[in-house]
Amino acid sequence: MAYLEFCSNCGEKNEFGNSEGRNRFHCAHCGAIHYENPKPAATLICPKDDYILLVKRAFEPAKGAWSLPGGFMELNETIEMTAERELLEETALKGKVKNRLGHCSHYNTVFGDVLLIGFIVFIESFSNLTPGDDASEAELFYIDNLPPVAFPCHQKFLDMYLQKINHKPGGKDKQ
Numbered sequence: 495m496a497y498l499e500f501c502s503n504c505g506e507k508n509e510f511g512n513s514e515g516r517n518r519f520h521c522a523h524c525g526a527i528h529y530e531n532p533k534p535a536a537t538l539i540c541p542k543d544d545y546i547l548l549v550k551r552a553f554e555p556a557k558g559a560w561s562l563p564g565g566f567m568e569l570n571e572t573i574e575m576t577a578e579r580e581l582l583e584e585t586a587l588k589g590k591v592k593n594r595l596g597h598c599s600h601y602n603t604v605f606g607d608v609l610l611i612g613f614i615v616f617i618e619s620f621s622n623l624t625p626g627d628d629a630s631e632a633e634l635f636y637i638d639n640l641p642p643v644a645f646p647c648h649q650k651f652l653d654m655y656l657q658k659i660n661h662k663p664g665g666k667d668k669q
């Protein structure tokens with residue numbers, strides 16, 4: 495059975511074509527329109543002094559590449575809950591969302607169309623740091639020595655963060 499082949503409301507076969515100004519799956523039998531939307535995800539900047547926490551991806555896409563911790567929002571949670579849950583799953587660390595850094599939207603990615611919300615997360619103790627779930631490694635990187643990250647939006651969040659803290663490469667630690 496193909497994706498959205500049948501109407502989830504009445505079980506008849508869907509049609510694909512113009513409905514409310516866009517091509518969508520819709521049901522001529524009961525009139526249901528099957529809207530599809532980008533997926534929201536939380537992406538986390540977890541600083542520790544002049545270091546930022548990165549995780550190495552355990553699975554495709556971009557298996558083996560470093561990325562910011564984070565993941566897709568589940569039902570019955572707020573985006574802040576997503577952020578703290580994903581942190582715990584991927585690093586075994588407990589953190590608190592401190593503030594929102596910004597957003598980055600991207601369409602036609604391997605995950606489909608996504609809307610990433612970037613958060614700055616406060617972590618009291620890094621002593622439990624253990625990679626888990628879809629992370630094979632988790633490590634703190636000095637902000638002037640960050641490896642390439644897997645996704646353009648993650649690089650954008652890193653740039654936004656460095657700008658926010660007014661970090662100049664080779665800055666205050668080298669005085």
Ligand SMILES: [Zn+2]
Binds near residue numbers: 502504506522525
């Ligand atoms: Zn229907």
